[in-house]
Amino acid sequence: MRGTTRTVAMLAGITSVALLAAACGGGNSSDDPSSSAAGKTGGAVTVRGCNPQNPLVPGNTNETCGGNVLDAISAKLVHYNPETAAPENDIADKIETTDNQNFTVTLKKGYMFQDGTEVKAKNFVDAWNWVAAGENAALGSYFFDPIEGYADTQCTGDGDDPCAGAGKAKTNKLTGLAVKDDYTFTIKTTAKVSNLPVRLGYTAFAPVPDSFFADPKAFGEKPIGAGPFKFDSWTKNTEIKLSKFADYKGKFGGKLDNITFKIYQDDDAAYNDVIANQLDVIDTIPSSALIDDKYKTDLPDRNLSKAVGVIQAINFPPAKTDPNYSDVKVRQAISMAIDRPTIVKQIFNGTREPATGWVSPVVDGYKADACGESCVFDAAKAKAKLDEAGGFKGGKMTISYNADASHKAWVEATCNSIKTALGVDCVATPVVDFATFRAQITDRKMKGMFRAGWQMDYPSIENFLAPIYGTGAGSNDSDYSSAQFDQLLKEGAAAKDGAAANEKYQEAEKVLASDMASIPMWYSTAQFGWSNKVTGVKVTAFGTIDFSSLALK
Template identity: 70%
Template sequence: MRGTTRTVAVAGISAAALLLAGCGGGGNEDNGDTTTGTAAKTGGAITVRGCNPENPLVAGNTSETCGGNVLDIVTAKLVEYNVETAAPENDIAESIETTDNQTFTVKLKKDYKFHDGTVVKAKNFVDAWNYTAYGPNAQQGSYFFEPIEGYADLQSEDPDGAEGPVKAPEPKAKEMTGLKVVDDTTFTIKTAEKVSNLPVRLGYTAFAPQPDAFFADPKTFGDKPIGAGPYKLDAWTKNAEIKLTKFADYSGKTKGNLDTITFKIYQDSNAAYADVQANQLDVTDEVPASAQIDEKYKTDLPDRNLQKPVGVIQTITTAPAKVDPNYGPEIRKAISMAINREAIIKAIFNGTREPATGWVSPVVDGYKADVCGEFCKFDPAKAKEQLAKAGGFKGGKMTLSYNADASHKEWTEATCNSIKQALGVDCVATPVVDFSTFRTQIGEGKMKGMFRTGWQMDYPSIENFLAPLYGTGASSNDSEYSNPDFDAKLKEAAAATDAAESNKLYQEAEAIIAKDMVTIPLWYSTTTMGWSDKVTNVKVTPFGVPDYASISLK
């Protein structure tokens, strides 16, 4: 459930002027790794673009890409996803078996080690999952364990809200009844209802095991986490860098090529791009759109760039009604029709996005086109009619907030300009200093108006674009949307044993959020990456993340 920071935008160009030119839409892609065939070596050190994680690096409490990109190679899970296809493949798991899609038996590979030398055992999964699911621990990944039997007993409701004087009661239990340790290498998972795609989900970060050291001191563990992945965290200098080194005793098959990978924290993607050009940074996963215009990045970085469609969608979310009551569903529909997606994609992204017609990425099985219908089509006249039908906007000026440490300034300004021209309501793109601050304000209910939201899939399933974002109480449900019909449809889809039937039911769930226009879909993303002339074997996964373990020095 990664709230993504990966959208790129023009720097140094007037987005408003470009929109006024009335450009149309288009698209292009390059799926190749342009370094293929270049001689590589093992060992050495590189630097890659990073950003400030929202929280300490605890697997169950990381739901965004700044921390998630680091944990992806620090942790190992039961399954991993193929870097080409995203298909789940067993990693720590020797096998995951079920006869009814409700009781799953997990057998672990023997002697798979954590970075501290201890062996990964069944209890390391069960204990970690119970800790993450336990409500008072307030872990952002808690929602992922909701299907497991007994999850509800680990939750409690604060009778007067988080800021009221009355404390929430202790939950009925601290451990889910659906998790049982059989022996050191075996445990079982029982879900409250049938969940046909549970094994697919188990490669997500929240399902990582935790060593015994985590439970001794969970509060400080996140500053130097211990995982079982190909790289271990050596040092985290806040606001500067995160240094990883190769784990010599790594037990998995996806072994890293490099000795050291350092994530350098950048406040500006243009600065990262400039450093790649100057060979002062080895990999950036954000190429500013100023370098994408006329494919300038291909001239700037000849034979060291790539572009690929990925499982990422960009949306606009509005604050919950209790925080800002001025953006109801009918208002959101008007705003959506006022956004000229094709013009913005042409002007800001050089045609490297696809206008979104729904809430699910085209890269996953189950995608259905045009779920949003007329409300995702640019039509200023209908947008004005819709705004009048909704009673007009009563909040003065509209605001669209974004994190300023990534390249969102130009597209948010262009979007506001389009809204202003179509609706006649002032709209202001509003920067927040960095991603960590931005997400904290959203999480604490302090963000009013509209704000940018993006989603990088956690696992390749239509369900992942729906349940974590729009299910009642879901950890990435920034709008606090709640609809019993939607929740019921999710459960029905999860229980379906036939994949086609399951996808059909998830599509029906998507139709419900379309009716409520829960968020405003903007576009489906590509990832454009660049690298220095010192590295080779640079690839991007279907999740839009560099495959750090495969990178080598020339």
């Protein structure tokens, strides 16, 4: 989420109380020069932004470019602690259950939307019904799958319009949601979901005001939330401006008056602007500045590095789009042909950790080496595995990436490793920007392999599995489907405690390994840099800027 669901634009779990490992670098401790204690109230800052894929509708945003903006202007039932990711009640006063299947949510009174209306129970129920309804084709729909009646809200037809004719959904309302009064609603799930309250801080669960339903498209161009900042303007390909929401009622606000997301087409340009104090915060350091820790010299006392819940992978195209990668042996061969340790050392100066599975090591339940030998570089075994598959029948391999972030060097290095090991041509293929890149993927027009960053949406091992690989999931960009995997997800969600749930999720991850559903590349740390004008720069557990601590000196 950022990600990707938060598909992440750049490179960059946890039980509710688990801590992320801290990495070295300036400005991440409470007593260092970047502490917001010395920061003043008010003022404006600029931060690196990128082109959102879609209009800014909470339930239809599953990537970081739009998600970072929505997180600043939205308030949800739950807020995640920026350092530990522990869920803390925000709009929710209480979320109660006796059986992990029937939940009663009680809201705090007085929370206001930025259009002057009060946040009430119906604003959650109506928003969630809209996102779940198949007719709206919202990317966040899958997050409502656990709620009773979800299957009946889904369209069942094939082709370009699955909602046409007999494929139309039976209803556009979830039977598991009910408004009890202005400040109370209930949730009933089809089976026990022990971590449901933890999920409710994700963007897809944000409420929307009544005005949203009059024109969702117009809302997406000028969104309205109930968070600490309000949306002011969006100049496409240039900037998104926010300002402090005077009537914000929560406890997660900040000192700033204005935030501008400056949209860059090139990470090096953004980085140079930070060095020159023309940009206040950058949330990704280009690979050229990671070599020999150059960024620490360029930005002395103005940088930090922190382990975060982000993983980088390479996805395969859906079989209907490009069948050349459908053979599991071909996929395994490609993975074994990638020299992850050398790429991490040479391109990222050791700031990444080669992945051995699909789940980030910062989440509770992580198990090392889930991928097995398929994620271990071995050129001879890779070539033998490809020979077993009868070779690669697609001519040349391609790996596509968005060209507005620092991906070129590592994608080219990955292609070179594949080419050398397998004897098959591999071409790194740039796409102009993140919005275009994501549109090609979600429209199922992207042939060949493509990069896939994932930022956790909420602090759970399940979030690294279900939204990306569950059948029909909103971020399942490869259209992977396994009945065994889906069943293990259900069993994990219904488990009596965290340990039992983790065992089921670990079994599900083994299914991904046997199918080689994607190619895990590395686990990320976030490198940030900032200008000499700001203080209180902190990275959340999700790898995002903590706007509650950011301030001008």
